[in-house]
Amino acid sequence: MSKPKKEVEVVVFNNPWKGKDKNSGSGIKEDNQKANLKPGQAGPSTARPMFDQKKAKYDIRKLGIHGMDRSNKQNAMADLLIELGADPPRNKVYHIKEYQQMAKKKREEEEKLQIMTDGKKKKKPMAKKKREEEEKLQIMTDGKKKKKPKEKRKRDKDDLLNYVDGQTGFYKDGVQFVKKKKR
Structure with a gap:
C-alpha cells in the first residue's frame, strides 16, 4: 500500500523591478501584433504613451x-x-615656477586696476620691524614723541602680586608651594 506521490509544485518568479532586456524580443512581438491589426480594431495596448518630461528636457x-x-x-x-x-574634470596642474609667475602677473594686473580706479597704490602690510623703523623716522621728522604701549611683564605661574587667577602657587608631590610676596 504505497501512498500516491504528490506532484512537485513549481513556482516561477519574475522580478518586476529588474530591467527589461533589449534582446528579449517583447518589443518585436508587440510591433507584429500592431501590424496585423486592422485600423478599426483596438489592440491590447491602445493607451496613449505617457509624456516623459525628464526625457523631453534632456x-x-x-x-x-x-x-x-x-x-x-x-x-x-x-x-x-x-x-x-x-x-x-580635475584642475590643470602647473609646475611651481609657472604657478608663481602666473600669480605674480595676476597681482600686477590687480594693482594696475586698483591704481586706475582709485588713483592710489594699495599699501602692502609691513613687517613689525619695518613699521617700528618708520615710526621712529616719523618721530624724528615731526619732533613729536608718540607714547609707546606699555609692555606687560611676564608673570610666574605662582605670582600673587596683582591678582589670583584660580590657583595660588603650584603643587608638587601633593604639597602646595607658595612664594612670599615681594615688597
Whole structure:
C-alpha cells in the first residue's frame, strides 16, 4: 500500500523591478501584433504613451548644446554630465615656477586696476620691524614723541602680586608651594 506521490509544485518568479532586456524580443512581438491589426480594431495596448518630461528636457538641452560653438559645447556637455552624476574634470596642474609667475602677473594686473580706479597704490602690510623703523623716522621728522604701549611683564605661574587667577602657587608631590610676596 504505497501512498500516491504528490506532484512537485513549481513556482516561477519574475522580478518586476529588474530591467527589461533589449534582446528579449517583447518589443518585436508587440510591433507584429500592431501590424496585423486592422485600423478599426483596438489592440491590447491602445493607451496613449505617457509624456516623459525628464526625457523631453534632456532632449531640448542636447539640441541647444548641439547648436553651440566648440568651446561652449564642451563646457555645456561637461556641466550636463556632472548633473547626471559624472565626476567633474580635475584642475590643470602647473609646475611651481609657472604657478608663481602666473600669480605674480595676476597681482600686477590687480594693482594696475586698483591704481586706475582709485588713483592710489594699495599699501602692502609691513613687517613689525619695518613699521617700528618708520615710526621712529616719523618721530624724528615731526619732533613729536608718540607714547609707546606699555609692555606687560611676564608673570610666574605662582605670582600673587596683582591678582589670583584660580590657583595660588603650584603643587608638587601633593604639597602646595607658595612664594612670599615681594615688597
